[in-house]
Amino acid sequence: MSTASGRPLDGVRILDFTRVLAGPFCTALLADIGADVIKIESATGDDQRHMGAVRNGHSINFELINRNKKSLCLDLKSEADQETVRRLLPSCDVVVENFRPGVAARLGLDHETLSAQRPDLIYCSISGFGQEGPLARAPSYDVVAQAMSGFMSVTGEPDGSPVFAGDSIGDTVPGIYAAWAICAALFKRERTGQGERIDVAMFDSLFSLLPTALSQLQSTGEAPQRSGAIHPLSAPFGAYRAGDGYFILAVANRPLFQRLAELIGRPDLPDDPRFDSDQNRRANEPALREILEGWAGAFSATEVIARLEEHGIPAAPIWDVAEAAASPQVAARNLLTRQVATAAGPLDLPEQPVVFSGSPRGQQAPAPALGGDRAHVDAILAKSREQENT
Numbered sequence: 001m002s003t004a005s006g007r008p009l010d011g012v013r014i015l016d017f018t019r020v021l022a023g024p025f026c027t028a029l030l031a032d033i034g035a036d037v038i039k040i041e042s043a044t045g046d047d048q049r050h051m052g053a054v055r056n057g058h059s060i061n062f063e064l065i066n067r068n069k070k071s072l073c074l075d076l077k078s079e080a081d082q083e084t085v086r087r088l089l090p091s092c093d094v095v096v097e098n099f100r101p102g103v104a105a106r107l108g109l110d111h112e113t114l115s116a117q118r119p120d121l122i123y124c125s126i127s128g129f130g131q132e133g134p135l136a137r138a139p140s141y142d143v144v145a146q147a148m149s150g151f152m153s154v155t156g157e158p159d160g161s162p163v164f165a166g167d168s169i170g171d172t173v174p175g176i177y178a179a180w181a182i183c184a185a186l187f188k189r190e191r192t193g194q195g196e197r198i199d200v201a202m203f204d205s206l207f208s209l210l211p212t213a214l215s216q217l218q219s220t221g222e223a224p225q226r227s228g229a230i231h232p233l234s235a236p237f238g239a240y241r242a243g244d245g246y247f248i249l250a251v252a253n254r255p256l257f258q259r260l261a262e263l264i265g266r267p268d269l270p271d272d273p274r275f276d277s278d279q280n281r282r283a284n285e286p287a288l289r290e291i292l293e294g295w296a297g298a299f300s301a302t303e304v305i306a307r308l309e310e311h312g313i314p315a316a317p318i319w320d321v322a323e324a325a326a327s328p329q330v331a332a333r334n335l336l337t338r339q340v341a342t343a344a345g346p347l348d349l350p351e352q353p354v355v356f357s358g359s360p361r362g363q364q365a366p367a368p369a370l371g372g373d374r375a376h377v378d379a380i381l382a383k384s385r386e387q388e389n390t
Contacts, residue, residue: 154224
């Protein structure tokens with residue numbers, strides 16, 4: 001592994017057997033920071049090429065989550081193409097797969113087989129419920145992971161049905177965890193020379209995102225319930241109505257609440273037994289909401305936020321995705337490379353969000369054409385043969 005240039009994973013090569021979202025999201029994050037990701041696809045391609053939002057006959061979803069990668073078409077049931085994998089493996093640092101448990105072994109692409117050829121290999125599997133456990137063989141999708149992990153049970157309005165998050169966190173979160181684990185394993189290998197077997201589950205990943213709900217469970221012994229757009233434990237903390245719409249207010253300690261009370265002309269509130277602690281404010285949130293919205297209703301949401309910010313009280317507008325994407329903040333942080341030429345037409349391509357000093361941002365490359373990088377792979381194989389012959 002070489003780290004001579006600026007990006008953290010320059011010199012790292014990844015053999016990517018993943019499809020649809022969780023695995024490709026992982027490898028996109030790694031490609032963003034320099035990894036050479038070779039995406040292995042069948043002759044018909046990753047299913048995601050034909051799913052989701054489509055423009056000019058091409059999936060925008062595929063373009064966004066397969067940026068910066070290269071594509072090689074292989075028939076993994078073919079002995080000749082399995083031999084290509086074996087020849088590529090010595091030049092690869094990481095293998096990522098999201099087959100259903102058992103499939104990789106049937107194809108001869110499991111950890112045991114590949115690590116026998118390269119002992120220091122980092123091998124990452126992403127699945128619905130992990131490689132072991134009572135549900136290991138069960139199929140999973142984003143909504144299944146959200147439903148069974150407990151995440152949906154605490155998402156939505158108190159008097160409504162459970163809802164799942166507005167984007168596919170059951171896929172993207174395990175993708176993030178997998179990328180984190182791979183980087184940790186690469187660091188370990190630098191120190192010890194040892195490879196690693198990584199097992200990432202969608203269920204586990206979402207379950208790990210419930211520290212507040214698990215605190216509630218262990219505090220009361222009862223399963224937490226949905227609380228809508230307000231915090232389950234603190235108040236006032238969430239969405240409140242102004243004269244023309246909603247704003248976000250975040251008050252989680254007494255000094256902030258005292259400032260808020262003074263701002264709205266109710267300096268008595270911090271000593272009111274209903275509101276004299278965070279716990280009591282949450283227990284009496286409906287009464288507190290009535291007071292706050294009675295004050296905020298005389299102003300626009302923009303005016304309310306300005307007044308709150310003047311007093312050092314955390315507040316924010318509620319942007320839609322278009323507003324967030326067009327914001328100066330997204331531009332300043334280089335979260336999108338604007339109008340990249342792709343098969344689906346010009347697109348704004350996202351980038352992993354972490355800023356590394358000395359690493360360029362805002363230079364995203366489009367997703368590869370299906371099987372369009374055979375020459376790149378042939379060059380790798382040719383170099384490997386030269387090294388074998390010297």
